[in-house]
Amino acid sequence: MIEIKDLNIEVPGFAVRDVNLDIGQGEFFCLLGPTGSGKTLILESIAGLVRATKGRIRAAGRDITRMPPERRGIGIVYQDNSLFPHMTVMENIRYGLKSRRLPLAETDALVDRLVQTLDLAHVVNRGTSHLSGGEKQRVSLARALAVRPSVLLLDEPMAALDPNFHEEVQRLLKRLQSELGATFLMVTHDFAEVMFLADRVAVIRDGRIEQAGNTAEVFQKPATIFTAGFVGMKNIFPARFSGGRAEFMDLSFPLSRPAGEGDGHVALRPEDVFLRSQNNFPPHFAAYPGKMFGIVSLGFHFEARVQCGRACFKIYLDKKTLFEAGVHENKEVFVGFDPADAHTL
Amino acid sequence: MVRSGASGIKGRLTDGFLPGGLFLWLAGGCGAILLCFILLPLYEMVTAPELGSLVESIRDPEVLSSIWLSLYASGAAALIAFVFGTPLAYVLARVDFFGKKFVESVIDLPIMIPHPVVGIAILSLAGRDHWLGSIFTDLGIRVMGSVTGIIAVLTFVGLPFYVNTVKAGFEGVPARLENVSRSLGSGRAATFFRITAPLAWRHMLAGMIMCCARAVSEFGAVIIVAYHPMIAPVLMYERFTAYGLKYSQPVAVWLIMVCLTLFLLLRIVSLPKRRIQ
Numbered sequence: 001m002i003e004i005k006d007l008n009i010e011v012p013g014f015a016v017r018d019v020n021l022d023i024g025q026g027e028f029f030c031l032l033g034p035t036g037s038g039k040t041l042i043l044e045s046i047a048g049l050v051r052a053t054k055g056r057i058r059a060a061g062r063d064i065t066r067m068p069p070e071r072r073g074i075g076i077v078y079q080d081n082s083l084f085p086h087m088t089v090m091e092n093i094r095y096g097l098k099s100r101r102l103p104l105a106e107t108d109a110l111v112d113r114l115v116q117t118l119d120l121a122h123v124v125n126r127g128t129s130h131l132s133g134g135e136k137q138r139v140s141l142a143r144a145l146a147v148r149p150s151v152l153l154l155d156e157p158m159a160a161l162d163p164n165f166h167e168e169v170q171r172l173l174k175r176l177q178s179e180l181g182a183t184f185l186m187v188t189h190d191f192a193e194v195m196f197l198a199d200r201v202a203v204i205r206d207g208r209i210e211q212a213g214n215t216a217e218v219f220q221k222p223a224t225i226f227t228a229g230f231v232g233m234k235n236i237f238p239a240r241f242s243g244g245r246a247e248f249m250d251l252s253f254p255l256s257r258p259a260g261e262g263d264g265h266v267a268l269r270p271e272d273v274f275l276r277s278q279n280n281f282p283p284h285f286a287a288y289p290g291k292m293f294g295i296v297s298l299g300f301h302f303e304a305r306v307q308c309g310r311a312c313f314k315i316y317l318d319k320k321t322l323f324e325a326g327v328h329e330n331k332e333v334f335v336g337f338d339p340a341d342a343h344t345l
Numbered sequence: 346m347v348r349s350g351a352s353g354i355k356g357r358l359t360d361g362f363l364p365g366g367l368f369l370w371l372a373g374g375c376g377a378i379l380l381c382f383i384l385l386p387l388y389e390m391v392t393a394p395e396l397g398s399l400v401e402s403i404r405d406p407e408v409l410s411s412i413w414l415s416l417y418a419s420g421a422a423a424l425i426a427f428v429f430g431t432p433l434a435y436v437l438a439r440v441d442f443f444g445k446k447f448v449e450s451v452i453d454l455p456i457m458i459p460h461p462v463v464g465i466a467i468l469s470l471a472g473r474d475h476w477l478g479s480i481f482t483d484l485g486i487r488v489m490g491s492v493t494g495i496i497a498v499l500t501f502v503g504l505p506f507y508v509n510t511v512k513a514g515f516e517g518v519p520a521r522l523e524n525v526s527r528s529l530g531s532g533r534a535a536t537f538f539r540i541t542a543p544l545a546w547r548h549m550l551a552g553m554i555m556c557c558a559r560a561v562s563e564f565g566a567v568i569i570v571a572y573h574p575m576i577a578p579v580l581m582y583e584r585f586t587a588y589g590l591k592y593s594q595p596v597a598v599w600l601i602m603v604c605l606t607l608f609l610l611l612r613i614v615s616l617p618k619r620r621i622q
Contacts (some may be wrong), residue, residue: 049524069527076528082521086543095539096529147529 001025001183002046002151007055009038009045009207016041016207019055023151023185023200028177030194030215031187032230033204039187042204043153046185047076060150070099075149079156081140083128089139090124096147107146114142117179118172134165138172145180154186158193170196191231195219203227225265225345233267233343234314240264246344249311253286259344270303272341273315275327279334287336293329295322306335387601394594402595411580412599418492418576419560422499423553426507431549434508435537438515439523456505460565463501467494468570494570502563503556510555514548515541547614554611561604577603 007019016038023029031039044050046057048069057065064072083092093114097107115121118138123131131139137157144152157173158166174197177184188194194201194215202212203226211223222228225236239248241259246252248266274281281287290308295317302317304327313335321327394402402408437449455463471488472478481488488494518541526536542549564578572579577600585593 044524047524047528049527068532069524070530070532072528074528076525078521078525080519080521082519082525084522084526084540095526096531099530099532099535143525143529149528 003058005056010053026181028184030198030201037204038207073150075144076153079159081136093142133161151183228267235268239266250309256340265345267343270314270316276334281336285336292331411575411577415577418495419557421496422560423557425500426556430507434511438512464566464569498566499560503560506555507552510552514545518544558607
């Protein structure tokens, strides 16, 4: 559906380099990266709003690299929803139909369907300033889908929403994509959104793709330290692999999978590192004594650090563990993890 | 803690030397002085003529035609600024190009140039000695001593006010709205007419009124290009030099009324701003 070959984009002070992507028909693809990594630039280049300096973009079998945006048939939804403030909700939704010159009966049916699907019937005659954040984003989606784009580009569509609307729009996107069978390309910096929505993901950093692949695969087997950190592996230690063991920060554990010989890194998710008052972990666990510090509340759970020699582990704790086990700052504790959960880089 | 130097003085000013209430009174006082500075001479001017002479003056065909010509020529200048200045303002607001700062400076030039210089410059361009002037002559277009000349001068001095106001208006319309419009199938021109212009129309109207108001008040450049037919400021000047203050004041009062109406219009139009997301 979308084929990007060696895409290069140059803007003052920043460049996107050699991006290659292949997104299939009906796929939900995510571009994941931190702010300023070039995600939106790639999206706008696909939409024709930013000129590619090198490379090719093909959509639905056509080379669209030099095509003006209005002829590409690619929709875009921004995080600020960009509704036309001088038009009503219905005028916004029907905006693109005027230019596309589609048969009236067909467009009316499509608009009705979108209004029903997106639960907008009660607001169609309202001005856009009287809508909630979630309603605005639903109108924005309806407007983009009304012209039946070959691909819908979503630029952090949930970033500006409060948590209630965030979940609402996230579920809606999932439902829309499966019901319409449309191709969605979304950029985001939130890996939780990617896990919920995307079939495949590409991690981008400083204008270059770090890793692309199946979402579960990128989550479980990040290829670089950056990707590992970005997908939530908060414990990353430089390590040496030899004789089936990993040695890191004066600690060591037996590897569950072969990792070759030499230097590398060990990465662990905080949720895969467990805490006990006594060293009563299962025998195959790697366990180390340490001292607890830096307990902070993250709302529904707590994050804490345990200093084990030179290594500092970040762990997540629930309220039960924290209070029932009598865990507190400076308490001598044990941390342990299953070597199978340790990712080697 | 002991504070010293500039930070100490600043601290004393903000921490108690100049309490919030007193600061506001001082600010209000300064504003009142300025308002007096503007209003006193105008008040004196407006109240000086007797009602009879005001009525007599507005019945004078020469006064009426000069005020009408001032309004007509200023309106024409605003219309020209609208037609030619709108595309320029759009390009300046939306396109980054080499020499943009230079073009912006050129647009601002008429504000800085002494007014008689504007008149002399236009006259030298429109004279028979200049190729452009000779083309105008061949086409039967007379600049010197004509309404055409007056409109040319007024457009010259009013254009920066229009272009700058409308440029700010276009800049206030988020470029993302235009991006979305184009992704929905509207070309650049259709996007301008369906999105950008409807969202910036207040600025266009305000720009036209600014341009018009600036043109109505122009004197120095007009007197060089076209003493006749007389616009209101020229008539006022002529009556002042020929008959004295008493005879020029009623014309001035009527001109002030016109300017006041224009600026009131400007304020009314620019008040209810629509919030753009």
